[in-house]
Amino acid sequence: MGLDAFSLKGRVAVVTGGSRGIGEEIAVAMAEAGADVAPVARSEDALEATADRIEEAGGTAHPRPLDVTDVAAVEAMFDDVEATLGEVDVLVNNAGVNPYFGNTRNLDVETWNTILNVNVTGAFHCAREFGRRVDERDGTGSIVNVASVGGVVALPYQTPYTASKHAMVGMTKSLAVEWTPQIRVNALAPGYVKTEFTKGVRENEDIRDDILETIPQNRFADPDEIAASAVYLASDAAGYVTGEIHVADGGIAAQ
Numbered sequence: 479m480g481l482d483a484f485s486l487k488g489r490v491a492v493v494t495g496g497s498r499g500i501g502e503e504i505a506v507a508m509a510e511a512g513a514d515v516a517p518v519a520r521s522e523d524a525l526e527a528t529a530d531r532i533e534e535a536g537g538t539a540h541p542r543p544l545d546v547t548d549v550a551a552v553e554a555m556f557d558d559v560e561a562t563l564g565e566v567d568v569l570v571n572n573a574g575v576n577p578y579f580g581n582t583r584n585l586d587v588e589t590w591n592t593i594l595n596v597n598v599t600g601a602f603h604c605a606r607e608f609g610r611r612v613d614e615r616d617g618t619g620s621i622v623n624v625a626s627v628g629g630v631v632a633l634p635y636q637t638p639y640t641a642s643k644h645a646m647v648g649m650t651k652s653l654a655v656e657w658t659p660q661i662r663v664n665a666l667a668p669g670y671v672k673t674e675f676t677k678g679v680r681e682n683e684d685i686r687d688d689i690l691e692t693i694p695q696n697r698f699a700d701p702d703e704i705a706a707s708a709v710y711l712a713s714d715a716a717g718y719v720t721g722e723i724h725v726a727d728g729g730i731a732a733q
């Protein structure tokens with residue numbers, strides 16, 4: 479098998495949460511690997527900026543506003559992407575939120591529901607729609623669910639987030655077995671990555687130092703280090719890989 483197996487040439491990818499951070503880098507990396515890419519999220523201006531980078535990388539971009547919690551909008555997004563870029567081969571479920579850091583005794587139900595709704599139900603909406611479409615055309619495809627090291631180990635004081643990412647890992651395994659061999663389904667579990675998402679904890683010296691102590695590599699990842707794994711999982715190079723939880727965390731989960 480040559481390096482061509484890592485190519486996404488001729489593929490169409492939808493990347494949720496493609497407006498910034500890890501999703502933006504995954505969208506650009508997939509374009510560099512040859513794919514046409516639809517970055518989807520709520521912030522239209524930021525999506526345009528991602529689209530410019532996709533085009534610079536040689537891909538055709540179709541930025542598309544989407545709230546993954548809106549099931550009708552998810553269906554409409556797939557119609558729209560299919561009409562412009564063609565049938566979708568790769569779905570990256572990356573949209574996610576983590577608005578709560580604190581003792582679970584003080585957590586309100588609304589925040590719990592918001593986190594589960596975006597991180598788990600939003601990913602389910604997109605996976606189900608993708609699964610139906612691949613089945614209807616009797617095709618093949620690949621799903622990459624961006625979970626977290628918090629889907630594999632405990633992240634105390636981030637309980638709703640940890641629960642949501644463990645749910646994503648469970649969904650990944652179940653779908654991988656249910657939809658094989660047409661669709662490969664894998665999860666990518668990053669550790670701490672330098673994005674807006676972790677800005678608060680990285681800028682608080684005490685919390686930052688505590689976190690760094692838990693990371694054997696003693697550093698935070700750049701988003702493009704996570705994007706490389708997503709390209710691999712989506713590509714034919716990972717043809718025998720399904721139901722895997724691919725951890726990219728500087729060694730946290732290995733301890």
Ligand SMILES: NC(=O)c1ccc[n+]([C@@H]2O[C@H](COP(=O)([O-])OP(=O)(O)OC[C@H]3O[C@@H](n4cnc5c(N)ncnc54)[C@H](OP(=O)(O)O)[C@@H]3O)[C@@H](O)[C@H]2O)c1
Pocket residue numbers: 494495496497498499500501518519520521522524544545546547572573574575576596600624625626627667668669670671672673674675676
């Ligand atoms: N950064 C880390 O250390 C880290 C570690 C492990 C896992 N992760 C996971 O990686 C993913 C990306 O995180 P990030 O660090 O890149 O965070 P980020 O910079 O905050 O980006 C989050 C992305 O999700 C989108 N999003 C949020 N709610 C959405 C909704 N309802 N519908 C559609 N899009 C929505 C945001 O776009 P809009 O606001 O424009 O909608 C944005 O593009 C998340 O699933 C996160 O849990 C991150």
